[in-house]
Amino acid sequence: MKVLLLSHRVPFPPNSGYPIVVYNTIKGLLSLGVEVTLFSINNSKQYIDVDDIYDPVFEKIKFHSFTVDIEVNVWDAFVNIFSNQSYNVSRYFDHDAEKVFENILREQEFDVIQFEGLFVVPYLDAVKAHSKAKLVYRAHHIEHDVWERLAHRERFTPRRTYLEFLSRRLKAYEMEQINRFHQVFAISNPDRQKLLLMGCETRLDVFPVALDFDKYKIDTTKTSFPTLFHLGAMDWRPNKEGLEWFLDEIWPDIEELSGELRFYIAGKNMQKHFFDYDSDNLIVEGEVFDAVDFINSKAIMIVPLLSGSGMRVKIIEGMAMQKCIIATTMAAEGIDCKHGRDILIADTADEFYRSILKCITQPNKWQEIGKNARKTAEKHHEVNTNAKRMLDIYIELVANQEEPLSS
Known part of the structure; x- marks a missing residue:
């Protein structure tokens, strides 16, 4: 089984929430004999010097990364208001990163490609154009929900208005993308219910945070x-x-x-x-x-x-x-x-x-x-138990010779 994971930050070292989830997913799959490739957006906000990574898990995978500047630019944020894109998401997309990613897809075939969170979904079109792999989306959060709740608590009216705007854009983007995959993983049962309310018609399973005890x-x-x-x-x-x-x-x-x-x-x-x-x-x-x-x-x-x-x-x-x-x-x-x-x-x-x-x-x-x-x-939350269940779903997806998803 050959699996490609996409992450919006380098998950080494696993020292906070998102890296821990991605890292333990990799570790669990490796223990089951899965061949893992990782493509990470090495974003400027959480930049990692790849040359300084010393980790036995890192040594066992094929790793690729591309540095992308995601710092908030006032002018770009203003111009974005007049587009139909989510500024939270679009900052993670880079045409040169997409080209590097496309080369990976040309050089190797994968059984499953898993998108770790919403911020790497802008690279979905490249995957659909260059791969026949089964596509999995893992929702680490319901992203727009975070911003809706922040907006609700904000007392400064201009800031609240902008937060509400960002949350609406995020919600529209999440709802547009959610059914473009063969499989969706929610991180909790409440998030699963929210995804269903958002119109998710894709096969949906819950995979909570997993730890190596x-x-x-x-x-x-x-x-x-x-x-x-x-x-x-x-x-x-x-x-x-x-x-x-x-x-x-x-x-x-x-x-x-x-x-x-x-x-x-x-x-x-x-x-x-x-x-x-x-x-x-x-x-x-x-x-x-x-x-x-x-x-x-x-x-x-x-x-x-x-x-x-x-x-x-x-x-x-x-x-x-x-x-x-x-x-x-x-x-x-x-x-x-x-x-x-x-x-x-x-x-x-x-x-x-x-x-x-x-x-x-x-x-x-x-x-x-x-x-x-x-x-x-x-x-x-035991890592090996979760990894085994995830691999079973991969095997079932690959065995299912259904018609390809629409673009």
Whole structure:
């Protein structure tokens, strides 16, 4: 089985949500004997020096990449208003990248070509012109849903109007493209339902975030208590928005609970104003070298998301590391978890306060929730189990000699 994956960023190293999902997909397929080729848009915002990649998974695949500048250009954004394209998506398309990609398709035949997210779908026409492979689209998010929710929370009218415009364009593009594939993978059951409501008539299956649990080794002797922590990329707007809300509306009361309580904030692209919150009890670390070690060293995970879509990879990682996670309903959306059993759900300042107080005063409670979380994660998010199911679908698709999809 020869599979080509397209990604809108290089998934090495796998140190945040999207790279982790793509990386573990590759790792799982390789373990089953699949021959994997990866073509990545090495975008300017998340640029990776390919020469510095040292990873055993990387060594086992055929890798191609092309650097594309995706920085927002005010003039281009303005001109885009008068087109019929989504500016969020069109920034990832480059004619020279398409030519490189076409050469890959000419030189090798593939059984399956999988598009990892909406931002590589502009290269679908090239695939249809140069390949007879079965086409799979994996929706890491319902992209327009993220922007709709951000717009709903925006109070500055001009910005809200523009966010609503972007979300409408994204929705139109997603709905146009969704039935141009042989197979669609949603990352959660709620996202599957949204895709159906968008008019998806393509075969549709759910593939949640998958982890290699050998990587997530728990050492409770290195876990300090009482500690809270938040870990997430701060260049993703929902993370920034949620953390600001927690720090402004909730943390001042939490800080008074105990002089020994510490709250650690970490994540790449930590914006400057977050360091202004730094105090004796609140430590802003920025990007950490080893996320697993960081998670292991802290007790209670805080995920205060107010918008977003898809499945939060960091919550699955926290569950894998046996953490008690206190999260909003939005943050936990799509994850098979139950309040009070393997997670604590809090949607208001008062609910966060009560949950954190419970964890601090009842250490056995947060430890029990953490242990249950690990069991739940192992049950639903094991990489090899997911890879085997994905390969079975590939085999079925290839065996199905139906008429080719229309362009």
